[in-house]
Amino acid sequence: MLIKRPKGWELPERLATPESVYMNRRALLRGLGIGTVLAGTGALAACGDEASADNEAVQLADLPPDPSAGLYPVKRNERYTVDRPITEEDLATTYNNFYEFGSSKNIWRAAQDLPIRPWTVTLDGMVEQERTVAIDDLLAAMPLEERVYRHRCVEAWSMTVPWSGFALKSLVEYAKPLSSAKYVVMQTFQNSDIAPGQKQVWYPWPYVEGLTIEEATNELAFIATGLYGKPIPRQNGAPLRLAVPWKYGFKSVKSIVRFTFTDKRPVSFWEELQASEYGFWANVNPEVSHPRWSQASERVLGSGDKVPTLLYNGYGEYVADLYKGLEGESLYM
Ligand SMILES: Nc1nc2c(c(=O)[nH]1)N[C@H]1C(S)=C(S)[C@@H](COP(=O)(O)O)O[C@H]1N2
Ligand SMILES: [Mo]
Numbered sequence: 001m002l003i004k005r006p007k008g009w010e011l012p013e014r015l016a017t018p019e020s021v022y023m024n025r026r027a028l029l030r031g032l033g034i035g036t037v038l039a040g041t042g043a044l045a046a047c048g049d050e051a052s053a054d055n056e057a058v059q060l061a062d063l064p065p066d067p068s069a070g071l072y073p074v075k076r077n078e079r080y081t082v083d084r085p086i087t088e089e090d091l092a093t094t095y096n097n098f099y100e101f102g103s104s105k106n107i108w109r110a111a112q113d114l115p116i117r118p119w120t121v122t123l124d125g126m127v128e129q130e131r132t133v134a135i136d137d138l139l140a141a142m143p144l145e146e147r148v149y150r151h152r153c154v155e156a157w158s159m160t161v162p163w164s165g166f167a168l169k170s171l172v173e174y175a176k177p178l179s180s181a182k183y184v185v186m187q188t189f190q191n192s193d194i195a196p197g198q199k200q201v202w203y204p205w206p207y208v209e210g211l212t213i214e215e216a217t218n219e220l221a222f223i224a225t226g227l228y229g230k231p232i233p234r235q236n237g238a239p240l241r242l243a244v245p246w247k248y249g250f251k252s253v254k255s256i257v258r259f260t261f262t263d264k265r266p267v268s269f270w271e272e273l274q275a276s277e278y279g280f281w282a283n284v285n286p287e288v289s290h291p292r293w294s295q296a297s298e299r300v301l302g303s304g305d306k307v308p309t310l311l312y313n314g315y316g317e318y319v320a321d322l323y324k325g326l327e328g329e330s331l332y333m
Helices: 019-032 034-039 049-054 135-141 168-175 269-273 316-323
Strands: 120-125 131-134 145-152 157-167 183-188 208-212 222-227 241-243 256-262 297-300 306-308
Touching: 120 135, 120 168, 131 135, 145 222, 145 241, 157 168, 168 222, 168 256
Parallel strands: 120 256, 157 297
Antiparallel strands: 120 131, 145 157, 157 222, 183 208, 183 256, 222 241, 297 306
16 A cells, blocks of 8 residues: 555456466466566565465465354344445455555465464453453354445455454443543554564554544444354454444454553554555545545456445445534545
């Protein structure tokens, strides 16, 4: 998402392919000379695609079974369905942004190195009592449901996927924040031994994102622990990630280890890197361009279609009221 180098997402749609043609794609990229561009994206990307190439021998079948597998599928909440076809599972799970594992879209194999048990989540800061809870205890305590949500990346591609998980509001209530808390900050794991991207010291690891308490307790804010009726794959942010579908995708932080309640607005990962392009609010708005491209339309993953982008990504009826009185803020970047 940075200024200085060519991006994986600038590749044409036909190159954004599922794993079945992964090897062919790599050969094709090399043939086009694009592999070289991706591999040597100048000073800012030392590994990216190549890190996952080294991992191609990983056998997914060898991974230990996910202990939460028996929880899914969960009942779909029909209040949150959309009028778009669901993105093919193969595509949503092999075309990812997860900079901890590299800056290309092809990190799904590299992400299999992420150990997801044991996994604990710490609830701290302005709460009645700080505590750390094991993921499986948290899953048992939260009311799980499935929601089909749109996802709109700031890079102007989109997908529509069935997340399973629970309302972030349930977790906020469980954490018992003090009334002085104004924001919740969510932080990704940090372990550069397994996440090669975190060796790139010019990024402000760990990845953090934040919401106001009003946003976090809006009914749409969701913590995804499953995807397509199964535990969420590592590359999509196992064992738990945020899904805030009215905001650009970078707000939806993956593989969370900490929720901190605070009265200070946090500076998020992308905001720290490039505040002029990636702000705190990041609400989807087709009329407010990114400094380097239009946000008026989006490329629908897997279909080749370009469709108009909607204000708040089509979720205005749920969230527009959150921003009354905040018109002076940069709400849309
Ligand atoms: N920790 C972490 N979370 C992250 C990212 C990341 O690089 N690291 N990328 C973000 C961006 S830009 C997008 S579009 C979504 C992509 O989610 P997906 O790979 O499940 O589609 O994750 C978001 N969450
Ligand atoms: Mo994104």
